[in-house]
Amino acid sequence: MKVFKRRAAASAGASREASLACRPARNPEVQETPLDSGELLLTYPVRVRPWFEALARRLGAPAAGVQTRRLQLDTLGTAAWQLLDGQRTVEAVVQAFGRKFQLHPREAEVSVTRFLKELGKRGLIGLKAPPGAVRTAEGRPPRT
Amino acid sequence: MSAATATAAGRWCETAWNGVRLQVPAGWHPREVGRRYLLLASPAGPAMELRWGPAARTLPAPADYLRRLQPRNASRRIIRPTPLSAAWQEALAGFACQGFTWSDGGQAASGVVICCPACRKATLVQFFHPPGAGAGPAAARILTAFRDHGATQTVVYALFDIRAEVPAMFELAAQRFESGYFELAFRRPRQRLVLHRWGPAQVLLQGAPLATLGRRLLPGSDGRPEDLVVGAHRGLGWSQGPPDRGWQRWWGVLHPGERFRHYRIWHAADRNRLMGISLEGRLPPPHPWLEALCEAYESI
Incomplete structure (x- = not known):
């Protein structure tokens, strides 16, 4: 059983060390709205796909090249988001997050990296690669 | 390294x-x-x-x-x-x-x-x-330091940040290690034991009473809980069993699905964790080992 359900590294993905050395930076177009609960509501623009926009235009809908979407973060997500200052590396964010909630290092790493992956998919953050980063495959021991 | x-x-x-x-x-x-x-x-x-x-x-x-x-x-x-x-x-x-x-x-x-x-x-x-x-x-x-058997009647489980001493009569059946939730499930004939660990407790509780959260985290823990002290931590326990009086007792005998259920949850505030134990099965109490199991089950 794989703990924390992490998939095996892809054959041509970045190594773990290189991934942890990246600096996540927030998308400047994202707007933050603090809620009464202390959590954050993120509002961010999403560009409509050209084929969808063309279809909408043909159907008589007003042209909307950019749509606005919202994402409400929970307490843990808000804490992780506030640690993304563009200066800290992923590893530093993991350590700070783990310290704040007294998490096991591995548990903190999996939580934060999964969260960053989700933010990256939505275009809310970008990752600055460390200088001289090399893409290598992460090895796994052969079975005996 | x-x-x-x-x-x-x-x-x-x-x-x-x-x-x-x-x-x-x-x-x-x-x-x-x-x-x-x-x-x-x-x-x-x-x-x-x-x-x-x-x-x-x-x-x-x-x-x-x-x-x-x-x-x-x-x-x-x-x-x-x-x-x-x-x-x-x-x-x-x-x-x-x-x-x-x-x-x-x-x-x-x-x-x-x-x-x-x-x-x-x-x-x-x-x-x-x-x-x-x-x-x-x-x-x-x-x-x-390698040991493949112990001198006592318990088996030690120490992985990540949990440590437990489980009676040797229980056999490991399944395990789950996910962000925020760990679960170790054990079984023996007519009884099932599950150790839970949730975290971070401050986020899960957020001002809510432990009883409310306990009922949500431990399905089946109905009724009024009793206050417990596990080690230095305050907790709650629920115990349920089939009715033991009158015709309801015989109804329970005729329906083998009737079970004894024990649930315990406590807040390890110093570690920011919630620890829990579920014990279900057809074996009636007392379970003298349960107290020792709770005392030894900790977040390290």
Whole structure:
């Protein structure tokens, strides 16, 4: 059983060390709205796909090249988001997050990296690669 | 950090799983966990692998186990039997052992097959290292602390940040390690035991009473809970059983689905965790071992 359900590294993905050395930076177009609960509501623009926009235009809908979407973060997500200052590396964010909630290092790493992956998919953050980063495959021991 | 460089890091921690116990560098964490399998990884990658199992009838010699591991296809990696170093021999005194090494492309390992005449268990331990390098002094220290059976009637489980001493009559059935939730499930005839660990507690509770959260986290924990003190922590417990009076008692006898249920949850505030235990089955109380189990189940 794989703990924390992490998939095996892809054959041509970045190594773990290189991934942890990246600096996540927030998308400047994202707007933050603090809620009464202390959590954050993120509002961010999403560009409509050209084929969808063309279809909408043909159907008589007003042209909307950019749509606005919202994402409400929970307490843990808000804490992780506030640690993304563009200066800290992923590893530093993991350590700070783990310290704040007294998490096991591995548990903190999996939580934060999964969260960053989700933010990256939505275009809310970008990752600055460390200088001289090399893409290598992460090895796994052969079975005996 | 391989076994060759681990001693420089200093801190060591206990790792125990389903009958096997050892001390490993604090930076090594489980990467894969099976019923009788552990793969420990350091920040640099896989560091150590263990797999073990009971002998079927007679305990074979370690060299026989090693022969079974040899791949039939000659083009594949070949495992070479090697004599144990003096440090490993001293560490494993009392066991029947056979050392081995293999090298395959950019990977290599040194290991040992350990057969215990006392508990009739065979264990394969191997340390991964770059080709040409040895396993290092940390490996000998790990093997010195290696134990495959205990002297008490409990089995220790210590992985990540949880530690429990489970009565030996329970057999490990399943395990789950997810961010925020760990679960170890055990069984014995007519009874099922589950150890839970949730975190971070401050986020889960958020001002809500423990009873409300406990009812949500432990399905089946209905009714009014009783206050408990587990170690230095405040907690709650629920106990339910089939009715024991009048016709309802006979109804319970005729319907074997009726179960005794015990749930406990407590807040380890110093570790920011919620610890819980579920015990379900057809065996009626008292369970004298339950108190000791709760006392020894902790977040470390």
